[in-house]
Amino acid sequence: MKLLDRIDTKYVIHLNLLEENLLALKDQYKVLNIDGVLVHPYETLYYDTPDFHLYRMHHSGRQNRYKIRFRKYVNSDLAFFEIKSKTNTHRTIKKRIPVEQILETLNDPLNSFISSHTPGAFRQYVPVLRVFFNRVTLVNNLANERLTIDTDIRYISNGQEKIIEDMVIVEVKQEKQSISPFQQLMQGKRQRSNYISKYCLGVVCMNNDIKKNRFKHRLNTLNKLGYDFH
Numbered sequence: 079m080k081l082l083d084r085i086d087t088k089y090v091i092h093l094n095l096l097e098e099n100l101l102a103l104k105d106q107y108k109v110l111n112i113d114g115v116l117v118h119p120y121e122t123l124y125y126d127t128p129d130f131h132l133y134r135m136h137h138s139g140r141q142n143r144y145k146i147r148f149r150k151y152v153n154s155d156l157a158f159f160e161i162k163s164k165t166n167t168h169r170t171i172k173k174r175i176p177v178e179q180i181l182e183t184l185n186d187p188l189n190s191f192i193s194s195h196t197p198g199a200f201r202q203y204v205p206v207l208r209v210f211f212n213r214v215t216l217v218n219n220l221a222n223e224r225l226t227i228d229t230d231i232r233y234i235s236n237g238q239e240k241i242i243e244d245m246v247i248v249e250v251k252q253e254k255q256s257i258s259p260f261q262q263l264m265q266g267k268r269q270r271s272n273y274i275s276k277y278c279l280g281v282v283c284m285n286n287d288i289k290k291n292r293f294k295h296r297l298n299t300l301n302k303l304g305y306d307f308h
Contacts, residue, residue: 085252086170089264090272092303093229093244099263106259107216107225112153118213119152120228123180124277125203130288133281137292141166144196145277146203148180159188161195170251207280208234216260222253225260231276235284242283245305247276272296282307 091099109116125146126132135143144163150156160174173195181188182205193200210232216225226249231242250258264271274296282290282297290297297307 085168085255087250087252087258087261087271088274089248089250089260089269090300090303091246091248091269093246096227096229096246099260102263103216103259106220107218110215110217110224115153116214118215120209120211120213121150121152121180122209122276123148123182123205124207124209124280125184126206126281127201128204130206130281130285131201133278133288136275136278137289139292142197145275146192146196147277148177149174150180159191161192163195206235207277207284209276209280210234211276218259221256221258223256223258224251225249226251228276233280233284235280238284240280240283242279242305245300270299272299279307 112118125148132143132145142163142165144161147160147162149158149160157177157179158174159177160172163171163173165171173191175191177188184192184203189200192203210230211228212230214227214229216227218224228247228249229245231245231247233240233242248260250260252258274293278293281288282293300307
């Protein structure tokens with residue numbers, strides 16, 4: 079159940095509320111267990127243009143947009159090159175190919191892969207942001223739905239590092255829009271979804287002069303939860 083074509087909904091909760099929420103869901107979900115391991119570290123390297131064209135597509139609210147990245151599943155030592163697109167029907171579609179390792183420079187086959195799966199003229203992409211986090215995945219007992227729970231988020235860019243302490247990003251991933259026990263729990267707590275990707279959040283964190291006014295409301299919401307985003 080890879081859910082490479084899906085509907086995503088993101089929530090941000092504070093780490094001190096995670097256990098309480100998980101206990102409330104223990105009868106609706108089971109924890110994904112891979113060879114006895116429940117917590118899985120990820121490493122991601124995002125590519126963009128030098129002037130952050132892909133970030134600016136997200137910031138401007140473009141409905142058809144995409145991200146380009148390498149992702150490594152550290153425990154299994156598996157890596158993929160991925161293009162993650164968001165369509166005008168609010169679906170997330172991920173195309174990926176296996177690679178031996180994360181690369182700091184794109185080669186011809188990878189550039190061809192980008193050209194085949196992105197619209198418009200090809201652009202010169204460079205690595206702009208590295209992201210590390212730990213993930214626990216919950217699987218709905220009754221529906222084709224997963225919850226990914228990301229903690230210990232750490233960004234590195236241009237020799238600078240920022241750790242986002244006590245933040246938990248929960249993403250509801252569904253084949254089609256349906257009733258989700260987690261979303262019902264959040265509604266009961268009056269917790270709204272806060273859709274800002276780890277990539278866009280990282281770009282904002284690591285680039286003080288980047289344009290971010292359209293994210294201001296979302297960043298203010300995160301600041302009210304105790305974080306420090308400007």
